[in-house]
Amino acid sequence: MQRIKYDAIIVGARAAGAVMAALLARENFRVLLVDRVTFPKTTLSCPLTFGNTFEILQRIGVLEKIQALGAPKLRLYQTQIGDVHLRGRMLPYAGFDYAYQIRRELYDEVIFNHVAQMPNVETRLGFNVTELIWEKGRVVGVRGARSAVRGRVGGGDEIEIFADAVIGADGVFSTIAERVNAKKYNVIPGHTCIYFAYYENVKPAASEPTATIYYDAGEHFAFVTANSDSELTVISISLPATQFERVRQNYKNVHFEYAQKIPEMGERMREAKRVTPVYGVSPRDSFYREPFGNGWVLIGDAAYYKDPLPGQGIHDALRAAELATQAFVEYRAQGKTARAWNDALRVYHKTRDRETKAMYELTNFYADLERPRTPQEMDFFRAIASSPKWSSIYVSMFNGVTSVKWFQRLDTMMRILLGWKWGRLKAKLFRVPPIENKERTNATA
Numbered sequence: 531m532q533r534i535k536y537d538a539i540i541v542g543a544r545a546a547g548a549v550m551a552a553l554l555a556r557e558n559f560r561v562l563l564v565d566r567v568t569f570p571k572t573t574l575s576c577p578l579t580f581g582n583t584f585e586i587l588q589r590i591g592v593l594e595k596i597q598a599l600g601a602p603k604l605r606l607y608q609t610q611i612g613d614v615h616l617r618g619r620m621l622p623y624a625g626f627d628y629a630y631q632i633r634r635e636l637y638d639e640v641i642f643n644h645v646a647q648m649p650n651v652e653t654r655l656g657f658n659v660t661e662l663i664w665e666k667g668r669v670v671g672v673r674g675a676r677s678a679v680r681g682r683v684g685g686g687d688e689i690e691i692f693a694d695a696v697i698g699a700d701g702v703f704s705t706i707a708e709r710v711n712a713k714k715y716n717v718i719p720g721h722t723c724i725y726f727a728y729y730e731n732v733k734p735a736a737s738e739p740t741a742t743i744y745y746d747a748g749e750h751f752a753f754v755t756a757n758s759d760s761e762l763t764v765i766s767i768s769l770p771a772t773q774f775e776r777v778r779q780n781y782k783n784v785h786f787e788y789a790q791k792i793p794e795m796g797e798r799m800r801e802a803k804r805v806t807p808v809y810g811v812s813p814r815d816s817f818y819r820e821p822f823g824n825g826w827v828l829i830g831d832a833a834y835y836k837d838p839l840p841g842q843g844i845h846d847a848l849r850a851a852e853l854a855t856q857a858f859v860e861y862r863a864q865g866k867t868a869r870a871w872n873d874a875l876r877v878y879h880k881t882r883d884r885e886t887k888a889m890y891e892l893t894n895f896y897a898d899l900e901r902p903r904t905p906q907e908m909d910f911f912r913a914i915a916s917s918p919k920w921s922s923i924y925v926s927m928f929n930g931v932t933s934v935k936w937f938q939r940l941d942t943m944m945r946i947l948l949g950w951k952w953g954r955l956k957a958k959l960f961r962v963p964p965i966e967n968k969e970r971t972n973a974t975a
């Protein structure tokens with residue numbers, strides 16, 4: 531049998547895999563990018579992406595093509611909990627002061643097509659990787675067969691493909707992670723289930739495109755809406771994990787049903803029409819996986835998964851692609867030895883864990899929808915919401931401008947709280963009006 535040898539085979543050709551293929555190809559490595567599906571193809575995800583993602587997409591030359599999809603730029607980010615309405619503008623990350631909400635079938639296809647025509651990249655779609663090939667304790671390739679796509683029958687003759695490294699970018703239920711028995715750590719049981727769909731004719735939440743989250747502390751749910759491509763609005767509801775089976779009985783109506791519990795949302799959905807199926811995501815554990823071993827590397831959701839509520843998955847997937855590429859370049863520069871491999875990949879592992887720790891903890895805090903909200907927590911939130919400056923700094927944790935660790939430091943929190951309390955005291959003593967957050971939703975204008 532002929533041994534076709536690539537520098538890397540990447541299994542999974544969406545966010546993580548396609549971007550890593552592009553980054554490796556730019557370093558003159560020969561890459562094979564495979565996926566069991568063909569594009570366009572949707573997936574269980576309704577993503578907001580931010581400036582820190584656009585910066586990486588710009589680097590591989592695809593950002594203009596994403597922008598050409600014409601999705602509205604979301605500059606205003608709103609969170610409502612009970613009577614507290616926080617409205618903040620994203621501070622620019624690398625010059626990008628907006629987010630996008632674009633359907634995955636468009637987003638992934640644009641990126642894949644761009645990467646597929648790059649020199650050094652070969653692709654194989656409709657190819658299902660079933661096994662890894664090992665030699666002397668090292669992964670040296672993959673085994674797979676055609677998958678059942680577009681009415682085609684799957685299976686048939688298996689083929690073997692060889693490479694210096696196999697990259698698992700194959701999502702949360704990663705076959706590669708399973709075959710190498712990659713250990714999970716920091717596992718947190720899934721707090722939420724999610725139902726999402728795209729709608730027409732949803733009334734806007736403000737006089738400009740927005741992403742808006744409504745938390746209902748009493749009934750424990752989070753309702754996310756965002757203006758998307760093609761004049762659609764995505765609506766996604768996160769509910770406690772325990773609600774998954776109950777909601778499943780009548781999932782098609784879930785958004786209309788819960789919208790009635792939030793007066794503004796009920797009004798916004800009065801004439802809404804659903805244009806996609808309602809997709810349900812059952813509760814999933816959050817986890818880190820050990821992301822490398824002899825001849826294999828994991829990136830994206832295969833390596834690190836957390837609740838989607840704060841919208842960090844795609845950025846984290848792209849950042850992992852970037853770190854893993856740097857490690858591969860270093861390994862090759864250091865003479866392709868086992869030691870060089872371990873040293874370089876250890877840097878990827880450590881950097882990823884260090885960079886994501888604070889947001890991982892914050893995500894799990896937010897995703898615990900049944901957690902009682904203390905008066906102190908609500909006061910802190912009220913204090914942030916009262917100030918346009920702090921509101922912007924707060925929402926800019928999600929595009930990577932504000933350090934989560936810094937925002938959660940005691941002295942930062944005290945500055946926010948004391949500033950708010952002092953404003954209220956001044957208002958009382960000297961009849962000075964407290965500073966008001968002038969951003970308005972339609973409902974409150």
Ligand SMILES: Cc1cc2nc3c(=O)[nH]c(=O)nc-3n(C[C@H](O)[C@H](O)[C@H](O)COP(=O)(O)OP(=O)(O)OC[C@H]3O[C@@H](n4cnc5c(N)ncnc54)[C@H](O)[C@@H]3O)c2cc1C
Pocket residue numbers: 541542543544545546547564565566567573574575576577578579657658659660699700701702704705724726811829830831832838840841842843844845847
């Ligand atoms: C409801 C929901 C909402 C979300 N919202 C956001 C958001 O707002 N912002 C955000 O940034 N992230 C969001 N995410 C997370 C985001 O979707 C993921 O983090 C991201 O898709 C991870 O990309 P990936 O490339 O690692 O994996 P995936 O996108 O899962 O892609 C994996 C690919 O691997 C392929 N594959 C799998 N197994 C094999 C195999 N054996 N052989 C060949 N191919 C294989 C699959 O076909 C698939 O195409 C959300 C997720 C969910 C569930």
